[in-house]
Structures are given as structure tokens and as C-alpha cells.
Amino acid sequence: MAELIEALAARRAQRAFDPREVPAETQELLWRAVSVAPSHGNVQSVRLLVAQSKAARQAVAGALSEGNRNWAPAAPLLVALASMPGHEHADAYGEERAIWSFHAGIAAGNLMAQATALGLIAHPMAGFDEAAVGGAFGAPDELRILVVFAIGFPGPVESLPEDLQRRERREQRRQPLERLVAIDRWTAANAEAARDASRSRRDGGKLER
């Protein structure tokens, strides 16, 4: 498992999908990866809304931002990852830290790592109408949807429009470890924002708007 870092680093938010379905047993490995994610007090507040039927897929696809509608509907699976804030412990840790969002993040990390390990794309999208995605499933208003994943096996980049082909080939930019990590003491480097450092270029963004 020493190669995990390579898999995590190799993950890319790709957009070109192969049309073949994701087998049920492969899907279950993704759900299990989410299931074993830890949570404060083991509240397990995370939920997955899986659009499998044509009707559900169309409803979710229609709730995506315009930019995502250009490519994401070609994915065989659209999956919303959500959280039930009311399931959290009503203590300061939970409320002040928006722990429902933190828990969803841990689950999302597990799902993406598992997808990458299985040779799948799990492309996270932030750009969607939350009420419309929830409505597609008949989910209650209290459910908070953090991200919608387009999931499937990779297809040929050439199947994408030209502007998206260029984006697929762009390098993934990461800030230096000196900015990420403070050893014993916070430094001026830690305070620098990646956005400022890259002069507001958003090209390396990994969660699609």
C-alpha cells in the first residue's frame, strides 16, 4: 500500500467518460469506502444520492451548472454526497466547525481514493442547484448536498469539445509544502493564499464550479 500516495496524486478530475456502466459490485465498493469514513461520535450523518435510472440522471443533470452540463451527463453515474446536520451532536465542536460539512469531506476523500484505486473517474462538482438535486430524489430540505460526483470509467479525451480537451491536458498545480505545513510555528508563507499566489488563475481548480 506504499503506492497509495501515487494513486492519490494521480487522481484527476477528468471529464471524458466511457459509456459502459459501472458494475453493481464496483459501485458497492465506493459506497463501502464512504461507509467506513469516521465521524465525531460515530453519527454517520453522510448520505449518498445515486442517480441510476434515466429519469433520475436527467433530473440531476438538469440541475448542474451550465459548464458541467457540457460533459457530466455522459457519465454513467451521477452521485450527490450529502449530510444531515440534524444527525450531528449539538455540541460546540459540531456547530462551530460546521462538522456536517467536514464529515461529508472525509467521505468524499474516501470515495475519490477508492474510485481512483478502481480505475474510475469520480469528478467532484460544486456547481449545481442544491434544491433541484435534492428534489430529484425527494430528499428532505434539511439534507445538505455538498458535491455531485460524475462517476465512470475513463474514455478517450478526443470525445470532448476542444476547449475541454485542453483543460484535460493541463498540469495540476499544487502549492509548495512550505505553505501547507507549519512545523511548530505559523509563518508568513502559511498565510499566503493559493489564489493570490497564482494571480487569481483558476485553471487548476479541481472542484468544478
Added chain:
Amino acid sequence: MAELIEALAARRAQRAFDPREVPAETQELLWRAVSVAPSHGNVQSVRLLVAQSKAARQAVAGALSEGNRNWAPAAPLLVALASMPGHEHADAYGEERAIWSFHAGIAAGNLMAQATALGLIAHPMAGFDEAAVGGAFGAPDELRILVVFAIGFPGPVESLPEDLQRRERREQRRQPLERLVAIDRWTAANAEAARDASRSRRDGGKLER
């Protein structure tokens, strides 16, 4: 990498540490796993505060909740995982979804997966005084600390007090997939809280208060 689910499922929030140091190159693999975590607009708002010196470790240990102070100071590394909300895009996606907390969650998921893959414990703790942990590093007030990890190699369970030995041996409870996953349609099972289902037992909790 098909065995990743086994590693994710095998992760346990253990408390018995071996005193040996975590080598610098092993630590760097953990930081790199966080570094490659995706973020909306690639803002990379996550930060790691690593207590390596004796003074820093003592300051962080002193900021932990009483329950965590019983065992966590024996870990060779104490690492706070935090986020800079001001580094996020000031759009609805970011603000309404507390995306600073979500981003920290993805990073935490990557760190725990990488730690497990390396045979390390990375035990997440929610119980700490946030201002005191930030203060130990001289971090700015705007930094939000989501979790403190006790990190190190596993040691003998017998080194723990008896009540903690019992907790170490407890089974990890997870809700059934029918409650986690909604296929095409939200169901009554999805609405059920793990807390209610377990009659408020908190024993399976994986983020320590």
C-alpha cells in the same frame, strides 16, 4: 489497489502508540497526501500545524480535552488540520456549504488513508480548545482548526489504562448501506439517524470528543 477498501475499513482510531519517531520522509508522505486533495477552484485552503518540538507538543497536549489527555500525549506527533475560510471563493457554493470545513474533511480523509497505508495510526480528535491549539503555533484567529490528529506507529494495547484497553477492542459499528445510500429515491431508512438507531450509544465514535 483493489485492496484499498480493506485498508480504509481496517483503519481504527487506536490509542496505543509505540514511542519511536515517525521518520521525516514518512511524515512528508502524509503531508503530500493532503497536498493533492482537491478543492473548489483549487484554493488549497487547508493547513497542517505539526507539533514536533517538545514545547509545541506540550502546548497542544495541554489544549486537548481531558479524555484525550489520557492517551494522546504519548503519540510522537500531534498534528492539527485547519482551514483558512478567507482563502475560499466568496461565492454561494463556498459560503452556504461551509466549504472550508468540507475541504478540511477531504484532506483529513486523504491523510488517514495514507497513514493507514503506511501502518501508522492517525487518530482524529474533536475534543480540544481551538484557540489554545492555534495559539500554540502563533496561528492567526481566522484559521479554523477542525481536528487534531495523534499520529505514530501502533504500540501494545496493554500499555493503555484498562478502560481504554476495553475501548480498543470494541467492534466498529457502521450503519447498513440501505441507510447510507438512496438509489433514485430518498427513503424512510435514509432519514434515520445512527444515534437514534443505536439508542444514543456513543461507543463506536471514531472522532474522539
